Amino acid sequence: MMEASTTAALPHPLAQLSRDEFIKARDIVVNLYGPDASLYFRSIYLNEPKRAELVGFLQVEHAGTLSETTPRPPRQAMVDYDFITSDEQRYTRTVVDVVSGDVVSNESVERGSQPYFSVDEILLFQDACVESDLFKDAMAEFTLPENFNVTIDPWPYGGPDVEEGIPPRYMQGLVFATDASKNNPDSNHYGYPIPIIPVMDLATKQVIRVDRLVTGGSQDGLAPEPQTDTPKKLFQNSKPAEYVPELIDGPLRADLKPLNIIQPEGASFIAHPDGLIEWQKWRLRLGFTPREGAVLHDVCYDNRPILYRLSYSELTVPYADPRPPFHRKQAFDFGDGGMGRASNDLELGCDCLGAIHYVDSYLAATDGSPTPAKSVICLHEQDNGILWKHTNFRTSRAVVTRMREFVVQFIVTLANYEYIFAYKLDLAGGISIETRMTGIVSVVGIDEGASSSYGTTVSPGVLAQNHQHIFAVRIDPAMDSYASGDTQIVVEESVGQSMHPRTNPTGNLYEVQRQTVNKATWMDAKPRLNRLIKLENANKKNAISGRPIGYRLVPQATQMLLAHERSMVAARARFAQHHVWVTGYRDGELWAAGEFTNQSREEKGGVADMVKRGDWFTDEGRVRNGTMPGDVVDTDGTRQDEVARRSSPVVWAVFGMTHNPRVEDWPVMPVETHQMHLRPVDFFTANPALDVPSTKNTTSVLLSCCGNTDLETKPSVQEDPASHLQGSGPDIDAQMAGAKTDAEVDS
Amino acid sequence: MMEASTTAALPHPLAQLSRDEFIKARDIVVNLYGPDASLYFRSIYLNEPKRAELVGFLQVEHAGTLSETTPRPPRQAMVDYDFITSDEQRYTRTVVDVVSGDVVSNESVERGSQPYFSVDEILLFQDACVESDLFKDAMAEFTLPENFNVTIDPWPYGGPDVEEGIPPRYMQGLVFATDASKNNPDSNHYGYPIPIIPVMDLATKQVIRVDRLVTGGSQDGLAPEPQTDTPKKLFQNSKPAEYVPELIDGPLRADLKPLNIIQPEGASFIAHPDGLIEWQKWRLRLGFTPREGAVLHDVCYDNRPILYRLSYSELTVPYADPRPPFHRKQAFDFGDGGMGRASNDLELGCDCLGAIHYVDSYLAATDGSPTPAKSVICLHEQDNGILWKHTNFRTSRAVVTRMREFVVQFIVTLANYEYIFAYKLDLAGGISIETRMTGIVSVVGIDEGASSSYGTTVSPGVLAQNHQHIFAVRIDPAMDSYASGDTQIVVEESVGQSMHPRTNPTGNLYEVQRQTVNKATWMDAKPRLNRLIKLENANKKNAISGRPIGYRLVPQATQMLLAHERSMVAARARFAQHHVWVTGYRDGELWAAGEFTNQSREEKGGVADMVKRGDWFTDEGRVRNGTMPGDVVDTDGTRQDEVARRSSPVVWAVFGMTHNPRVEDWPVMPVETHQMHLRPVDFFTANPALDVPSTKNTTSVLLSCCGNTDLETKPSVQEDPASHLQGSGPDIDAQMAGAKTDAEVDS
Known part of the structure; x- marks a missing residue:
């Protein structure tokens, strides 16, 4: 094997651990305890660099001047395991340097905090x-x-x-x-x-x-x-609930004709082995963690940073059946299980269509050895309809471009249920975050003839209980700058105005009002005010509009957690009570409901605690902070992460689905899809998709009326697409004449 | 030409007018006034049958027992024209029977009401x-x-x-x-x-x-x-705002590789010449009107009716710049212009991809002759990702199906701006209503160096004013029955509950609360209550759940009209002030802001007036009605359409976009997309898409890392898709070994 000796061959600081690094990290921990110790491994994965250490590297990288002497953050692994003695099974996290072999830190959790399940x-x-x-x-x-x-x-x-x-x-x-x-x-x-x-x-x-x-x-x-x-x-009147094709009742439908996505020249993206992805002026680093699944780092457009990190952070699923012990049916699917650990091995021609690249990872076996996690992410492109169009009505000339999207998708199975997560980048500088819910709803028994307001009888004897899914997405912006202090969060609202003879004589005025978020806080969606969350660069103005460079997020007006505020369900999921949280950045602070959700009685170290900490983003925020409860600025004896300070803002977007099941959700549920969008606002000096070619797709074919009969008798149609370019539509007179013959009365 | 003499050749009552019918209708009106009269034609189109007359026919049709003796509603045309005398230009609507040649009605509008523009x-x-x-x-x-x-x-x-x-x-x-x-x-x-x-x-x-x-x-x-x-x-410092490819500054991007949608066996739908469309258990009648564009009639699944009629009804676009005369920049794009009249001639390979069927229509020239409106609707299928998936974690077997959608799309150009409207039916019984906004934002001049809070400077000297787009969709349900009185509207909310030692000891309970809409009313979206509007059959229960058969609509929590309630802008668009209106059905009552919006000072005959009329849907609604202001039950001397009565409910869903322009919207705007969904709730006895085959798509191809290099060197890959079925992902060891060679340090 070739010896890699140049700096170019050094792993990127955000690259997943290689197999060798993984094994080395495991061995360092095994050696720490000696050969007789009983260790039960849970996870081994990259300890992401501290932001302050990485940013300098990224700036040099984007300037194209990386060299052997460029300072690099340490290359470290997190190793999560239980150290088992006769007394206890102690969950421990050791951070090791996989280059030097040093143990960087070694911490056990306090009693009562339970790690995720292996x-x-x-x-x-x-x-x-x-x-x-x-x-x-x-x-x-x-x-x-x-x-x-x-x-x-x-x-x-x-x-x-x-x-x-x-x-x-x-x-x-x-x-x-x-x-x-x-x-x-x-x-x-x-x-x-x-x-x-x-x-x-x-x-x-x-x-x-x-x-x-x-x-x-x-x-x-x-x-x-x-x-x-x-x-x-039991099951006297039950009915089978089969979904695998060979067991379902009745035939499969046979009239759905194939629809193929063909990319004859391959895909337009490049996925490098170290996680770098390039597509249509976008550039990002793809990560994969055991808890989060796919993570996007350093998302840039035209070499301008937009997001430092983008990830799903948490999901809680509380059930609303009040009969004990159903009140303890409340999963935290990231913190209790881990989306990366539960990721599907994706399959060609099933989970995505077209030209697909799959990304693999390693997960830890209980002995710490690397277990291949195959095809846990799929990367591909999609057509998403028209991107922009204008027809000049004077000349009838239409210019149309198609919206291409680059999709990072991963799918997880949590026993009965499936989530399909996708990050989508588009040609107009937009980022969409899509969540699909499918799989099998969680059910319990119900006596024949009984009915329940706690759920829906989806099959005889089977009650699908009412529940909610509430997600948190963590958005860590770097708005055209990696510098701390450049990114600001602004709340923008459109507000109707009183009539006024001088300023609003006819009553049609509304005002666009802005308020900078000066300190950590939460807020809710206000669709009646068109409330937007803007991620802006406080120090850069758009050359055309004179307004701050930025992106906007429309906070999602969905139902938040319904459990009573004094319930344990609510105490465990404070994050699920508001649509948006803005907190001060801390390295490694990634969990909306705190790190330890499994068997928790309350959210510890989650977004509510981060807000209480009182970080500020502006001088005004610091001044205001003086009067806040929970303000522990400059207090001695406080843990570093509990001390308020000036920070870079991180946005947590929370959205939910209240799922009162339908009979149609049985035995397997058609997807419910949710989308959230980040869109540039005065980030560019014009429509960034103006240079997308309005090329006519030459493989589309014309169907005459009455379905596909023409195609069936002329299979050559598909083989010579160019022959279909001449006519852009059926001949109207011929078609109308045909219609008359077939369907009109002779009057 | 073959003489059509059987009843099978009679036009369906919902079919568009044929060319001959169109001409006949025009001639009847011309004959009415004599050869010397000056007539200025605006529109000639089908006068849709009265519901009471059509329903019997549809029932027979769906039973498959149509015969020569089946009673048919009269076949009529609406003819809109101005009768011009030396004194006035009188807008007139004549309804004619295109079989008998009779004039059915002949009405001129009152002075002050202005019809749409021709x-x-x-x-x-x-x-x-x-x-x-x-x-x-x-x-x-x-x-x-x-x-x-x-x-x-x-x-x-x-x-x-x-x-x-x-x-x-x-x-x-x-x-x-x-x-x-x-x-x-x-x-x-x-x-x-x-x-x-x-x-x-x-x-x-x-x-x-x-x-x-x-x-x-x-x-x-x-x-x-x-x-x-x-x-x-003027234009001392202006910049060109070109969007046609040969005029834009700089080259078009050249690295977007083709993505083709290939349907080798054609499409799965059948579009009959008379407007009947069949696709995957769905069946509907496609209409096209000068004012609405595409309209769906008699939408059925498995021969069970769901919607009697589905259409976009109105759109108002008020501008928020208070400087006169900008307060009069308020378009009603259906009532002032007409979406059908402004529909694009759609082009193969641009507006849709794949196997496309185009639908044509006729519009009236000013002399009343039929002008072909070519390719005004495109019909096609799309893949929309995963439909349902479940992986059995014990066996690792995944079953995945793909969501196919049938799309009815039309696109309109209103001078500077474009709307892309689509009705989408899916395999799981869902109906999505999608609106895309694109084109060129409306702009006015702004002096160099000036800045304005009334809009955004999108180019030097060019101010794009803040404005709103507020749409109304008319949903006329026939929930598993055409019978009046069967369909009911229910508001459903999920409501958190107080803690209670007996009923809610742990606080996790929430209740699903239902309220029947007893009489015409409006309501707003309440996402914090998860408010759903359910279209139900009051007399049919789901055999499994025991609950009413129905569909749900999630009302869209978007910003409503911001203009002051006393402004003329608001008076003209009462419909734009609430998310949902439920009104009593009347034949021909299709316009959320009333029929005459052009130059109106207030909404007349729109949804607000329909609600005021006080129609009721249940006995309780009738009782309650007695005390309502505006109740004109059984009052003599009132116009028939102003008299309250027991009616079938019609739902009007209103949603908006507040558009404070971005620099990125210039010179042509990337689409802003809005979707609204109708989904079955206990309409079926299981997931209706359970019989969708989980066929693996054999034309998808695997990309190795580093983009498309493999494909470029192996073009045969695409030509023999079957050869890619064996491997479902890259070999992980080979890939990881490769990654090591390329990107790892030798430690």
Whole structure:
């Protein structure tokens, strides 16, 4: 193998860990404890450089003057693992320098904070459950139809009740049955819910309790029915809930003709092996973390920075069924599980169409070895309709351009449910953040004939409970500058005005009002005021308009968390109560609901705490800060990250979907799609897509009336696309004459 | 030509007028007045059947039992024209029976109501203007650079000021200059605004006034500067605003590689010559009207009706610059102009990609003859990403289906601006209504160095004024039934609950609350309550959930009209003040702002009046109605359409865009896209897209890292798609090894 000795071969500071770096990081930690120690690895991944250390490097890089002497931030790995002794299983994070081999830091979490689940914990759950006597006893209360086997979905335990004290590390499980007579491992068990929830101590692998679930309607009260001696017969009137094609009832539709995306010259983007991506004046560094999945770093257009980092940060999914223990059905899918760890191996011709590039990563096995995570991100281009058009009505000349998008997509499976995340860049300088929800809704049992206001009966005996999905996206801007202090956040509103004989005589005036965000705060969407969040450069004006260079975000007016403010559900997810949070930048501060969400009782170190810290962005913010509660400026004995200071602003955009299931969501749910857009506002001096060619696509073909009969009889049509360029539409007289013959009365 | 003598050849009652019917309708009207009368035709189009008469026919049609004896509604045409005498030009609408030749009705509008503009009126404006002495005098106040010619954009006059009394039919014009030295008729004149607005009496073709425009900044007050004797030199520092490719500054980008949509077996839809369209269990009748453009009738899925009619109804565009006469810049693009009349002739390979079917229509020339309107609608299919996906984490088997959409698209040009309208049907029973805004923003002059809070300086000397676009979509449901009384509208909200020891002990409960709309009313979007508008069948329950069969609409939380409630701008557009209106059905009542918007001073017969009429939908609504102001139930002497009665509900969905222009919107604006969705809720008994095949697309290709180099060296890749099916992703070890060689340090 070639020896890499030039600086050009040094890994980029934002490149994912290589396999060798991964192994070296693991070995450093193993050596730290010696060969006899018992270590249980959870994750090994790049410790991203501190912003202050990286920015200088990026400036040199973008100037095109990188050299051997360019200072580089240290190349470090985060290693997350449990150090297991006879007394305890201590979750620990060690940061190591993968060049020098030094241990940079080594911290264990405080008791009560639980890290995310490993894949191993998820996989061991079912077997440990079914061996448990408590579980067997509970199952003895039911009779399943012949050939039905138990299948258990592991779930985070949620927030423990106050009376539980500080419990050990728990996992709970939703229990289902699979119809083994189908003889198909993909027969869908979610159609057969068994009304118990086992709770396991993950350290001992012992089931410590099996909760019995209420299965009556919402009129039957919150407590489970008293047990009877006769086992309850389950699934008497259940219906299969199959979705794999060979098991569904009836034929697949056969009349959907192929639609192919063909890129005869390949794609227009270049994906370099170290994560650098270039497409149509855009340039970014693609990262992948175990918790977030795909992350965009250093997003630039025409070599001008726009975003320092863009990522999904958190997602909470609280269920609204008040019958215990359903109040503990509240997942934090980033903090409890991890989107990168749960990412799908994407498949060509299924998850994206056209010319696709897949990106791989490594995840840690429990022994710390690198496990390939194949094709966890797909990169491709899409056509998204018309980009701009104008027809000169005097000459009838139309100029039309098509919107091409570059898409970074990853898909995660969390037991029953799927999320499809996509970052899309477009030709007009826009960035869209798209979330699709699909998969199988979470269900519990309901007695035949009962009905419930807590959810929807999606199949006989199956209740899909009402719930919400609330997401946080972290937007870390670098608005045409990496310098701290250049980026400012401004709230802009359009406000109707009173009539006034001098300033607004006819009442048509409205004013565009601006307010700079001087210090950390939260705010809500106000669509009636057209409230926009603008990311601006405080020190650069647009040469044409004279206004600050910037981008805008329309905060999403969606329903926020509905759980009562005094509920534990709400305490765990303060982030989910407002649409926008603006906080002061701190290295590594990436988590809207705090780092440790699993089994949390409250959000710690999340956006609400960051706001309380009182960072300011302007002098006015500092002055105002003096009077704020929670202001700990210059206080001794405070942790560094709890001390207020002048910071660069970070924006957290929160949006939600209240999901009261439909019957149509069963047995697998058509996507619900949400989009959020970042768009340039006076960032450029004209439409940046003005130079997109208005080339006519020569492969489109004309269909005469009555569907595809013409094409079917003339297959050569598709093979010689040029022959279809002459006519731009059917001959109107011929068509109207045809219509007369076919469909008109002779009057 | 074959003689059509069977009933099968009778035109469908919803089919557009044929050419012969069009001509016959025109001739009936000409004969009505005799050969010497002076008639000026505006429109000739289908008079849609009354609902009560059509429904029986549709029921028989859907049952598949149409015969010669099936009763049919009369086949009628609407003929809009001016009857010109020496005294007046009287706008008249005559309804004629195109089978019997009878005149069904003949009505002239009251004085003061002005119909929409004809294309002829729009085209005559410039020449009549430049010949006028008043206009020449005004132009003499300016000096244009050499080789600049005057170009005038006709505009509706807006709402006349109170002191103008009832003025004649006016048109105003925005005046620009074209740089003739470019020697290109598509050189963009909008970069050179001349600060005058001529106002013409359209009956006499005389300019009656030329308004002088203010060109200072917003600090300079509302009145125009006093005239000086020296002509003002215009465009001293102006920059060209070209968008046609041969005129733009600099080269077009050359690195956007082709992306082709290939449908080798043709499209999956069938478009019959009489407007019937069938696609993937959907079936609808496509109409096209001069005012609305494309209209969907009788939208059914699996032969179950969903919508009786779906259309865009109105759009108002008020400008917020308070300096007179800009308060009269308020267009109603449906009522003042007409989207069908302004529809583009769509072009293959530009406006849609893939296999495209174009639909034609006829518009009336001023002599009433049918003028072909070619390719005014395009029909095609699109891929819209993943439709549903689930991966069984135990077996790693993923089942993925792709979302195919059927798109009905039309595009209109209104002088400077473009709207792209699309109705999209999808595989999961959803209907999306998409609006794209593009084209050239409306601009006026601004002095060099001045700045204005009334808009954005998008180019030196060019001010793009702040404005709003507010749209109304008319949704006329037939929820699984054509019967009056079956469809009900329900408002559904998700509401957080107080904590309560018995019903909500842990605070996680929220309630889904429903309220039936009993009588005509308006309401607003309430995203914090997740307010949904449900279109339901009051008499049919879903067999699985036991809940009413229905569809939901999420009302769009966008900014509504900002003009002061006492302003004329607001009085003309009451519809633009609320997100949702629910009114009682009346035949022909299609206009959110009333039929006559041109030069109106208030909305007459629009949704606000329909609500005031007090129609009720339920017995409770009738009871409540008794106490309502404006209740004219059973009152004699009232026009039939003003009498309240039990009606079928019609929903009007209103959404807006507040457009404070960006420099990026110049010289032509990248699309701003808005979508609204109708989705089934318990309409089906399972996901209707469960039978969509999860076929792997065999033409997608794999890109190795570093862009397209592989494809470039292996062109055969694209020609043999099957060869790419084996591998679903790159070999991870090879790729990681490659990455090491290229980009890693040897540590």
